[in-house]
Amino acid sequence: MTTATQSAEITTTVKRRSPLAETWDNLRRSWAGMLGLTLIVVHILIAATSPYWVPQDPYQMSADNRNELPSAEHIFGTDKLGRDVFSRSMLGGRVTLVVTLIAIAIAILWGGLLGILLGLLNGRADELIMRLVDAMLSIPWLLLLLIIISVMGTEMWVQTLTFGFTYGILTIRVARAATLDFVTSEFVLSARARGERKRTIVMKELLPNVRDVLLVDGSMNWSWMLLGFTSLSFLGFGVAPPTPDWGFMIAKNREIMAIQPWSVFGPVIMLSTLIIGINLFSDAFAKALGLDRSQGAPV
């Protein structure tokens, strides 16, 4: 179809560039992607360094300064207990970021590999596990998270594993679907006809081709996971007080929203800038990798 352009490109791209540099080049050309990446980086920097520079002690309560509106001293005002909302907003993403980042790595790893393997086997095990996955997905996700966490407790590592596990279930489907595009392709048939082991086929033939899809899917899932974690905090199953956390702050300060709206706006602004940043980045990242949703299937 694109015969004319293809052959021209073949000869021009002989100049070798690593795929990573190529992706970065494409990403740099998208202002939305760069904005997203900047937001994410700023958030990570804030999370990492905020304890050292926030203007007020985020734990310091003050009976005299409760529900104060923004002032020079308290940029976002204070909450019900007189704590500085700005400082707490800055620190509020620390636990969230650590938990979700580790969890997303776990999800990609186990969900991705299992999904690829199921796509390759495509037999009874695949059938069985996929029905199990369907069954899991039919449970409302918040309910599923709540059940696991109320049984296992609210320690950070439990939450990390829980999120890694539940979002891995979503990743299985994505990885399996992406793998099915390649399983019948001739290079996989060729490896099978050579008598290669399943492990080699998964690691050498399939994973490099599915990797991009997994990365993009992971970054999209990250924003969902942030919302999930914040929702749990909002319901009181997240970070134990008094550690500042966006979800918990929104839940508690909601009561004084009419008097001191900034006590809610602070964490909301932080959370939404991060999620918008992740979404902008994910979209641009997908395009940079050539997985543009508007252009159909990844190849």
Add this chain to the structure above:
Amino acid sequence: MSDCLVDVNDLTIGYYTQRKKLVHVLMGVNLQIKPGETLGLVGESGCGKSTLGQAMMGYLRSGSQVLGGSVFFGEHNVFSLNSKQLESIRGRQIALIPQNAGDSLTPTLRVGKQILEAIELNANLSGSEAKDRMIELLGQVRLPHPEVMGERYPHELSGGQQQRAVIAMALAAEPEMLILDEPTTGLDVTTQAHILNLLRDIVSEMGTAMMYISHDLGVIARVSDRVALMYAGEIIEDTDVVEMFRMPAHPYARGLLESIPRLSLSGIPNSMPGQPPIPGTEPGCSFAPRCKFTSDICISEQPELEAIQGTEHHVRCHNWEQVLATDFSQELEQVFRTISRAAHDESAIELSEVAITYYRPGITDRFRSESEPPATVSDITLSVKRGETLALVGESGSGKTTIVRTLAGLLPAKDGTIKFEDFDLSVEVDKRPREICKDIQLIFQNPDASLNPRQNVAEILDQPLKLYFPKMNRDERRDRQIELLERVRLDGRYRLRYPGQMSGGEKQRVAIARAFAADPEVVLCDEVTSALDVSVQAAVLDLLADLQQERHTTYIFIAHDLAVVKAIADRVAVLYQGRLCELGTVDEIYSPPFHPYTETLLGAILVPDPDHEPQLLASDTPELAPPATGCSFQRRCPYTLGEICEQEIPPWQKTASRGDHSIRCHISIEELKRMYKDKELIRLDHNEHLENEPQIVHANSNVSISSPEADDR
């Protein structure tokens, strides 16, 4: 000028890359098409022929722009029209028929409804008038039972029938011109011959002008009045069809014609060195780096498209006089290289009564009393001798890919035995010992799909080396990679390239190198050249022949192109619906007596000769499943004897007391010989026969038992 329907004037089209570099696609193209004329536009992939075809309809690929020149359709300069005005031309005065008809039909609408839309939009008819016109059109493209066909959905039609429906749609407004972009590529030879006949008839009936774009010179020779040859975005020769094939004046035209395998000549055709440049990058003639007539002027100065001594024969070459000095037909005979092979008498692989099925009963099927459908491949008994090339020949659905995949261990055999060095190959690959896997290697049709895009050549070649020679260390493997690349005539530096950085021919060489990395006894070649351009195909055939001579490798070669088979094979097995029809050496198969199916196939071949006319024996209706009893070819056979063919499996008959040539048919050998002699008497009228074609393609037919081959094209 004014008597031209289409006048392309000095058209230059290009696009900017992401790094703001200008890349030309077309370079100063001049082309005129007169009303009622059929122009064949021919060239290899990437030469810009599709871009030119689309430009004639005022369409540019996104990102491309007109850098100079104009396209006039009648009075209109198509690139100065607004979209409303363009719409009034497209479809009504000029219509496009694309390559893949299945993609251009909407799957959720009935075929008749889609044609009705075209009629209502472009021909201003409505209601019952439009309906009558729709049925008339379906009849005009010779679809049987037009009223019934209109009620079907696209997937209920075969590939050839879909293409006919698309042609009907294009004819709705009786356009003055049709642009056909490779409309028969991917169809079976018999279907292709039928469609081309139809197009010829339509053109002569309706006086429509036609531009036929194709890379296949046999097709071009069949349909065209005039041929324009493109190379690197330029038209380099433009002349009458007979001149083009008998007295080509451009060295590239000669090279291209010499690289096509021919039925009339034996051996492997000549291959051209090098590959086309990006248009507009050569200071002189774009073909100069590959040309054997190159002189100083060719490198410094671009040749113009000039007429040869006042004739209508135009050529873009400084040295055409020198080229024309040698007679082309003599030159052609000299370039074919005959290969000598010493095939052993011992057999490498022996198949006996092999049957293969895709039917996998589900849990509920086991409780039903329905009988199992006939196996996709059945009753295959043949032996492949060491060091020979056996070709499996047949249309799509004939089971050739199925057999090869079974030999490769990707599918188990249902019945029968396949013997290879005392080992039974009827089991799948994970039940075979590693040495057996090593000895049988597979090369696929499409090198784009058979190489992992995420591995470079070194990694690709490393895989079989690591698997079969675990004792090799890194350096040894590296040396072996370079050696393998050199054996397939690639530079050792290709190790670091990724598939996306190589041309189709180079990729296929890497795929061949990967197969030979295992040092195999048997190489299975599944349509290895059909995705390649003709000049590249010749080089790959040449390479395969050389590799075979060095190692006495056995080839099992699948091809649908019978000229390619003639060039490379020693023996041929003709298959229809997974059953053998005829078996013999190349010479025996290509000369009478023929099995009726072999005769049908051979009759439908298009050769690059404008005087050749294909003989259409049987209809082109494909069958999705073999018949339950009797001869597999019974439903399409032009000579069917009736009941005996429907009931009994025909016997093998030897054609001579010596040799292995055998035909599986109820008609006796003497009769087949006699029939061939006075075949003019019994040849059925083509139209009449189509009316009687069997209705097989149906929505409820069991698709799961059809072979995957249909999708492979």
